[in-house]
Amino acid sequence: MKDFTRAYAQQLDKQDPLASYREEFYLPEDGIYMDGNSLGLLSKRAERTLLESLADWKELGIDGWMSGRHPWFNLSEELAELNAPLIGGKPEEVMVTGSTTVNLHQLVASFFKPEGKRTKILADALTFPSDIYALKSQLELRGLDPSEHLVQVDSPDGRFLVEDDLIAAMTDEIALIVLPTVLYRSGQILDMPRLAKAAHERDILIGFDACHSVGAIPHDFHEWGVDFAYWCNYKHLNGGPGTVGGLFVHERHFGTAPGLAGWFGSRKDKQFDMDHTMTPAEHAGAFQIGTPHVMSLAPQLGALEMFNEVGMEAIRQKSLALTTYMIDLIEDMLAPHGFFIGSPTDTRQRGAHLSLEHPEAARICKALKKHHIIPDFRAPNIIRLAPVALYNTFTDVYDVIVTLKKIMDDKEYEAFENVREVVA
Ligand SMILES: Cc1ncc(COP(=O)(O)O)c(C=O)c1O
Ligand SMILES: Nc1ccccc1C(=O)C[C@H](N)C(=O)O
Known part of the structure; x- marks a missing residue:
């Protein structure tokens, strides 16, 4: 028998080995934050390392590059x-640089080498729009028509992708594949090792957009043989709004010239030779372009420390416990209200957020915000809820679903217009 009392949620919190991390974060005073899949919260450690870098600037000026608490010249490394x-x-396969979209541009510029019959890029129909804009513009830069050279594999239900369909589309016309690790709407995890193996068996390079998986689930990109990946550090990793992104390039590609070159991609000892012939770094550092955004990197020092301390396995375990508990509560409390859980029920395929579909989703989100609960909305009908392992509790999950039940029972959402806000 499942227990749907608040006391049970509190009991789960008492047994939570990660409970103490909640105090490390600045949480809303009178509300519940469930949007860490879009922008993670500020931690005290991230605030401290940002203030330290500011102090280095204040005290050291230009010498902050080589002296100071966190020398900026090596901060990305x-x-x-x-x-x-x-x-x-x-x-050496990883670099913290650029942003998601910029890194995708860099990686496609470096690894998309259309030749003979292989001139196409394979992607999917559900991926984040920015990736598609970037891929289309990269094709156009090469004089290739995206309507012919970008192949987007469809989804049978608009929620999930089917690996068999993706593999069936890996034809001898495909030069490069770019797919998400975790889909931004449904939270489905793709079978990355299987896809990487299938791609390589067909002589195709494969890269992943890891925005919704980094800090949420463990990865083994090197072992899986993934060619490249890129991600943002502002969602599950709590690095701050617009903080610098990340990229991975498998070591077998070291020596590949960066498609978009710039002096910060140089070997560190050569960079200040000021030679007009670049000597690229011999590792993923080669894919950096210009001067790093130091103040935007600095909070990551504190933020990432926590992930290394706790380890991704423990984070994943709690995250799955939270989303599984949330699904149980939704099924019990919201049954009569017409919600559809548009996320995988199989934990092996479920990322770190849940997608709740409802025709009134836009205004249900507004009603939640009125109760100081922060979800996000994705048009036309999705409420995304992300209970975050490091700072959300089982009681948070309980309170969110009870509030949602009240909003539905009392039709509170009818007080709002069913249209999205500008930043939803
Ligand atoms: C999966 C995915 N790809 C790409 C982006 C774009 O990232 P950015 O705006 O940091 O380039 C986002 C979020 O904004 C995302 O969630
Ligand atoms: N970068 C942002 C700026 C403003 C508001 C949201 C974002 C997001 O990252 C949204 C996220 N990529 C999503 O999965 O919808």
């Missing part, structure tokens, strides 16, 4: 070491 275990790469 220092952070790559903290990022590497989270995605299962060797430190």
Whole structure:
């Protein structure tokens, strides 16, 4: 018999080995934050490392590049070491640089080599729009028509992708594959090792957008043989709004010239020779372009420290316990209200957020916000809820679903217009 009392949720919190991490974060005073899949919250450690870098600037000026608490010249490399275990790469295969979309541009510019019959890029119909915009523009830059050279594999139900369909589309016309690790709407995890193996058996390179999986699930990119990956550090990793992104390039590709070159991709000892012939770094550092956004990197030092301390296995375990508990509560409390859980029920395929579909989703989100609960909305009908392992509790989950039940029982959502806000 499942227990649907608040006391049971509190009991689960008492047994939670990660409970103490909640105090490390600045949480809303009178509300519940469930949007860590879009923008993670500020932690005290991230605030401290940002303030330290500001103090270095204040006290050292230009010397902050080489002296100070976190010398800026090596900050991207220092952070790559903290990022590497989270995605299962060797430190030299990872770089903290650019942003998701910029890194995708860089990686496609470097690894898309249309030749003979192989001139197409394979992607999917559910991926984040920015990736598609980037892929289309990369094709156009090569004089290739995206309507012919970008193949997007469809989804049978608009929620999930089927690996067999993706593999069936890996034809001898495909030069490069770019897929999400975890889908941004449904939270489905794709079978990355299987896809990488299938791609390589067909002589195709494969890269992954790991925005919704980094900091949420463990990865083994090196072992899986993935060619490249890229991600943001502002969602599950709590690095701050617009913080610098990450990229992974498998060591077998070291020596590939960066498609978009810039002096920060140089070997560190050569960079200030100011030679007009670039000597690229001999590792993933080669894919950096210009001066790093230091103040935007700095919070990651504190933020990422926590992930390395706790380990991705423990984070994954709690995250799955939270989403499984949430599904149980939704099925019990919201049954008469017409919600559809558009996320995988199989835990092996479920990322770290749940997608709740409802025709009134836009205004249900507004009603939740009125109760100081922060979800997000994805048009036309999705409420995304992300109970985050490091700072959300089982009681948070309980309170969110009870509030949702009240909003539905009392039709509170009818007080709002069913249209999205500008930033939804
Ligand atoms: C899966 C995915 N890809 C790409 C992006 C775009 O990232 P950015 O705006 O940081 O380039 C996002 C989020 O914004 C995302 O969730
Ligand atoms: N970068 C942002 C800026 C403003 C508001 C949201 C975002 C997001 O990251 C949204 C996220 N990519 C999503 O999965 O929808």
